[in-house]
Amino acid sequence: MPSGRTHDAVSYALIPISLVAFQWYWGDLAISLIATVAMAFAGFMFGPDLDIQSAQYKRWGPVRFIWAPYKLAISHRSRLSHGLVFSTLFRLLYFLTVVVLLSTSVFYLRHRYLYGVGTTWSGEFQRVSDDLTAVWRETDKQYFKAAFIGLWSGAAVHTIIDLVTSIARLMWKAF
Numbered sequence: 001m002p003s004g005r006t007h008d009a010v011s012y013a014l015i016p017i018s019l020v021a022f023q024w025y026w027g028d029l030a031i032s033l034i035a036t037v038a039m040a041f042a043g044f045m046f047g048p049d050l051d052i053q054s055a056q057y058k059r060w061g062p063v064r065f066i067w068a069p070y071k072l073a074i075s076h077r078s079r080l081s082h083g084l085v086f087s088t089l090f091r092l093l094y095f096l097t098v099v100v101l102l103s104t105s106v107f108y109l110r111h112r113y114l115y116g117v118g119t120t121w122s123g124e125f126q127r128v129s130d131d132l133t134a135v136w137r138e139t140d141k142q143y144f145k146a147a148f149i150g151l152w153s154g155a156a157v158h159t160i161i162d163l164v165t166s167i168a169r170l171m172w173k174a175f
Contacts, residue, residue, distance in 0.1 A: 011043025042154025
């Protein structure tokens with residue numbers, strides 16, 4: 001398995017290549033930058049190795065606790081962590097779920113105990129959900145598409161490097 005440094009070096013090397021490729025595909029610098037930043041983010045912080053004590057995991061710093069349930073539930077190199085098709089979507093849905101639950105809890109505690117407002121957890125959940133829905137409705141879907149393609153490509157490169165390295169080691173051992 002390649003080291004975190006190898007994955008980082010590949011991610012750095014792919015930044016300019018990705019920007020050129022995305023610009024060629026979309027022909028829009030803003031959308032290309034979103035995809036490129038998302039690709040780099042996936043390479044450095046949102047990739048398949050969040051299920052182990054990796055550089056990606058450690059980079060989350062004091063909020064890395066949000067990945068603890070993910071680490072417990074997902075086995076390393078499983079289809080849910082390293083799969084080319086669904087792993088990025090699964091990580092994104094997991095992350096959004098955690099953000100919604102944490103945001104709801106923080107807003108509930110803030111309103112109820114800091115400001116003394118009569119509120120309920122479900123009421124705060126509805127507000128957070130409504131805000132996210134509004135962002136979804138009011139944002140050009142090309143931005144979301146670019147972000148997802150960037151996240152997916154950054155994670156896919158990680159998985160492909162792991163796969164190529166594993167195959168090369170098996171072939172090396174065969175000789």
